[in-house]
Each structure stands twice: as structure tokens, then as C-alpha cells.
Amino acid sequence: MDSIQNRITAFVKLGAFLSQFSQEKFEKATNIEHNDLFFDGFKHQIKVAQEKNSWFTKDNIIFALNSWSKALTKSNLEAWISKNAIDTNSPKTVAIVMAGNIPLVGFHDFLSVLISGHSVLVKQSSSDKHLLPFLAKYLEYVDIDLKGNITFTEQKIENFDAVIATGSDNTARYFEYYFKDKPNIIRKSRNSVAVITGKETEEDLEKLSEDVFRYFGLGCRSVSKLYVPRAYDFNNFFNGMFVKKDIINNAKYANNYDYNKAVYLMSLFDLLENGFLMIKEDESYSSPIATIFYEYYDNPIDLKIKLHQDKQKIQCIVAKDFIENEIAFGETQYPQLWDYADGVNTLEFLSKL
Known part of the structure; x- marks a missing residue:
């Protein structure tokens, strides 16, 4: 098995490769290994x-690629690994069942398994199956020892x-039964909230x-629920959202907006909306597309207790x-x-196999 340093180098090279696709106009760089083999092919996979x-959308794919190209630096990877004892003496095969809600959503698990020295067996979602296999081929080219793993x-x-599986609350129940005899990380639906x-x-x-x-709003790190003080003026919130008004030009988003609005109006729900986003008072965390749920709070301490009690859902x-552990506005x-994800240290899990 190759050394951890080789694997870090392979992912750093992948980060450099991805950096060519992290702006609106894809620019082929001269110093990227195997670019002649892979640049045009990856452009095609994005399409x-x-x-x-x-x-x-192209914008969302570029955003994901940009995030990963920035994450895959030598200093980042080494800082991350240094927090965990990685023992590669007994490599295992780790299966990953990936979700498909956002581009490359399963990449962190994929990276974790390989960087830990294990082999990976990937079952992708049909919604997101074009980008990762191509990037895996690139990795095999820059680190020959990854071939076959x-x-x-x-x-x-x-x-x-062992297995890492991500799905809805329903599929998680199936996973828990199906994988009960193997070491596993099973992730359920989670949502993010803003206070x-x-x-x-x-x-x-x-x-x-x-x-x-x-x-x-399809990611588990996307805010789908607001907690607001009683008598809050929602005009302030809507003014902040206005910078994203062009989202309604996406046909699929617009269809969801129209459909959910019709459902709410027929059900006589109280709604506030601005032409591209609806907000509805609701206790649940998971809101439909083009909708944000909100709840009023009277006492910050009671709200903190509630958020702590519901931490498995958030x-x-x-x-x-x-x-504590809050995330700044705009940083999710x-x-x-x-x-x-879910606060479960994947590297620690993998190091104990």
C-alpha cells in the first residue's frame, strides 16, 4: 500500500485540477498533470x-468544485489528518451509499476512506453519478497505487x-436493518436553522x-427554518433575501414555488411571500423548496434548550x-x-476498523 503522503499529494493534484473549473469560464492551465487526457472530458461531464x-445548474456545480479545490490543499489535508491517528496496516473495503441532493455530496466520505488507506466501494445516487467516477479516474492516474482501490x-x-450510508429518515431505517452486522455510519435527514x-x-x-x-436549499447545510423574536418585522428578512431574486428564473424552482403556493393557499395557510420565497409558520424543520418555515420565540434560554434537545435533527x-458552535451568516x-456531517468523526470511525 502506498504511503499517506502519496495519497495527500494525489488529492492536492486533484484540487489543482478542479481549480480550472471553479469560475464561469473554464481555463485550461499549463501546469496540471494529465490535463490533455482529462480537461475536455471533465468539461463534458459537467455538461x-x-x-x-x-x-x-452550472453555477451550483462550479460552486461545489470551487469549494473542493480550495479544501484540497497540502496544509488543509495535513491539518485535518493530524487530528486523527491513521493506521493503514490493515486496509479494509468500505462501502459508501451516497445521497444525490447536491453536486459531489458524497465526496468527503470518498476522500476520508481513501486518505485512511482503505479501499472504497461506491454506490452513487442516480441524481449525481457523472462527476465522481471521472475524478476517481484522475486520481488513479496521479497515484497508480489507488488503481484497484x-x-x-x-x-x-x-x-x-464497513459502510457509510446517507439517506432520508425512511431509507435510514432500511440501512440500519440491512447493515446492522457491519460497522457503520448511517446518516438521516438533517436541516439547518437560523436564529x-x-x-x-x-x-x-x-x-x-x-x-x-x-x-x-437542497443541502443539509441549507437553512430551511428561522427562529424569530415575537413581533419581528419580516420586511428586514425579505430585504436581505432580495439579492437572490433571480432564482425564480430557474424553471424547476419556479414550478415548485407555484405548486407549493397553490397548496398553501388552498389549505388557507397564512403566508408571507415576495414573489420568489414563501415563509410559513410551522414547527417542522424540513421545508419544501421555495419555502422557509419560521417559529417565534419569547425567551432565548428556552430556545437554546430546544435547539439542544433537537440536535439530532439539526x-x-x-x-x-x-x-456556541454557531455558524456565521453566509458561511454554511x-x-x-x-x-x-452530523458531528460524527469519519476519520476516527475509519481508523478503528
Whole structure:
């Protein structure tokens, strides 16, 4: 098995490769290894990914690629790994069942398994199956030792030692039963919330629009629920959201907006809306597309207790000087390598196999 340093180098090279696709105009650089083999091919895969899934707009794919190209630096990877004891003496095969809600959503698990020295068996979602296999091929070219350690399957997954599976609450129940005899990480649906105190600046709320609308709100780090003080003036919130008004020009988003609005109006729900976003008072965390749920709070301490009690359902809490481990406005879609989904340390899990 190759050394961890070789694997870090391979992912750093992948980060450099991705940096060519992290702006509106793709620029072929001269210093990227194997570019002649891979540049045009990956450009084509981005186009195919857009055609196969209309939530995967060019803008959102570029955003995801840009995030990964920035994360995959030598200093980042080394800082991340240094926090965990990685022992590569007994490599295992780890199956990953990936979600498909946002582009490359399963990449962190894929990276974690390979960097830990294990082999990976990937079952992708049909919604997101064009980008990762191509990037895996690139990795095999820059680190020959990875060849044979990356497998993609569309069949039932078999012959594996451990599993990381992400799905809805329903599929998670199936996963828990199906994988009960293997070491596993099973992730369920989570949503992110924002706590508004009324002291936010206009700029804070404009930044919050990124947490709400990036990936059309489909990510688990996307804010789908607001907590607001009683008598809050929602005009401030809507003014902050206005910078994203062009989202309604996406046909699929607009259809969801029209459909959900019709359902709410027929059900006689009280709604506030601005032509591209509806807000509705509702206790649940998971809101439909083009909708944000909100709940009033009277006492900050009671709200903190509630958020703590519901922590299994919440991925991120966006706030300003309200609660520990909060995320700043506009920052939910910029996780570090060590910001683990559901707070479960994947590297630690992998090091104990």
C-alpha cells in the first residue's frame, strides 16, 4: 500500500485540477498533470451532469468544485489528518451509499476512506453519478497505487467490511436493518436553522440569503427554518433575501414555488411571500423548496434548550453571538474538512476498523 503522503499529494493534484473549473469560464492551465487526457472530458461531464439533473445548474456545480479545490490543499489535508491517528496496516473495503441532493455530496466520505488507506466501494445516487467516477479516474492516474482501490457499482453492494450510508429518515431505517452486522455510519435527514435576534445588519441578512438559496436549499447545510423574536418585522428578512431574486428564473424552482403556493393557499395557510420565497409558520424543520418555515420565540434560554434537545435533527445553527458552535451568516456552505456531517468523526470511525 502506498504511503499517506502519496495519497495527500494525489488529492492536492486533484484540487489543482478542479481549480480550472471553479469560475464561469473554464481555463485550461499549463501546469496540471494529465490535463490533455482529462480537461475536455471533465468539461463534458459537467455538461452531462447539468443535463441529467436540472437542480445541478452550472453555477451550483462550479460552486461545489470551487469549494473542493480550495479544501484540497497540502496544509488543509495535513491539518485535518493530524487530528486523527491513521493506521493503514490493515486496509479494509468500505462501502459508501451516497445521497444525490447536491453536486459531489458524497465526496468527503470518498476522500476520508481513501486518505485512511482503505479501499472504497461506491454506490452513487442516480441524481449525481457523472462527476465522481471521472475524478476517481484522475486520481488513479496521479497515484497508480489507488488503481484497484476504487470501485463503483450500480448493483447491490457486496463484499465490504464497513459502510457509510446517507439517506432520508425512511431509507435510514432500511440501512440500519440491512447493515446492522457491519460497522457503520448511517446518516438521516438533517436541516439547518437560523436564529434571528432582530439585531442583524442588512449585510448579515444578505449573507443569510446564501445559506437559504445555495443549491436551491437542497443541502443539509441549507437553512430551511428561522427562529424569530415575537413581533419581528419580516420586511428586514425579505430585504436581505432580495439579492437572490433571480432564482425564480430557474424553471424547476419556479414550478415548485407555484405548486407549493397553490397548496398553501388552498389549505388557507397564512403566508408571507415576495414573489420568489414563501415563509410559513410551522414547527417542522424540513421545508419544501421555495419555502422557509419560521417559529417565534419569547425567551432565548428556552430556545437554546430546544435547539439542544433537537440536535439530532439539526446540521448547522446560523446565528450571531447567540449560541456556541454557531455558524456565521453566509458561511454554511463553506465547511472545513474537519466539519463532519452530523458531528460524527469519519476519520476516527475509519481508523478503528
